[in-house]
Amino acid sequence: MTKxxxxxxxxxxxxxxxxxxxxxxxxxxGEDFRALVPLIPIFLSYVLSFANVGIYWNNHHHMFHAVKHVGGWVLWANLNLLFWLSLLPFATGFMGENHFAPVTVFVYCLDLLMCAVSYLLLEMALIAQHGRDSDFARALSKGVKDKASFGLYLAALVISVFLPLVSLAIVALVAALWVVPDRRFVKAA
Known part of the structure; x- marks a missing residue:
């Protein structure tokens, strides 16, 4: 199947x-700046989520640039990723509307963790599709940022119940790690 x-x-x-x-x-x-103050948590939630969705889109694009073909498991793994990404508007609104309350940040971090797991599953499906000895598989073998991101998301999830703003700082750090697109796919493409 083509990609x-x-x-x-x-x-x-x-x-x-x-x-x-x-x-x-x-x-x-309202017509003055005071009318914007209640929207600050909602806007900050949006900015963080926009950055995360943008990073997934950017890296998805680069990864699929290196892909030669796709199969059934790749389609399902991709749908799984899109499912968790599609929950981000809910998690974002829940968190922003409730001013970063611990449970809302937990839900947000859980969704981001599931996005990361889903992206990893998509990578695994693509490796299975292309073979373990393919250029694509070799490019993915050094996933330092992948592993670090997973660990940081897990830490953010645990911390969110006690220190939600620290948890969001960790999420922002993960986003900062991925601002530069995944360079592993340049060689594989």
Whole structure:
């Protein structure tokens, strides 16, 4: 199977996710800067989520640039990733509307952890599709940022119950690690 349809579908779903998140930003009633103050947690939640969705889209794009073909398991693994990404607008709104309450940050961190797990499963499905000795598989063998991100998301999840703002700082750190796209795929492409 060619990869064009999975790329187009993923791009469309990710565009819809970002659209849903921005539609959650409500226009304040008031004409001065004080009217914006209650929206600060909602806006900050949106910025963090936009960055995370953008990073997944960017790395998904680079990874699929290196992919030669896809099969059934790759399609399902990709749908799994899109499922968890599609929950980000809910988790973002829940967290922002409730001013970073511990349970809301826990839900947000859990969703991001599941996105990371899903991305790893997608990588594994692609390795199985291309073979363990392929250039693609060799490119993925040095996943230092992958492992670090998973550990940091897990730490953020645990910490979120006690120190939600520290947890969000960890999530922001993970996002900062991934601002530069995954360079492993340049050679594989």
């Amino acid at each position: 064009g349809r999975i790329e187009a579908f993923s791009d469309g779903v990710i565009a819809i996710i970002i659209t849903i998140m921005v539609l959650e930003l409500k226009i304040p009633h």
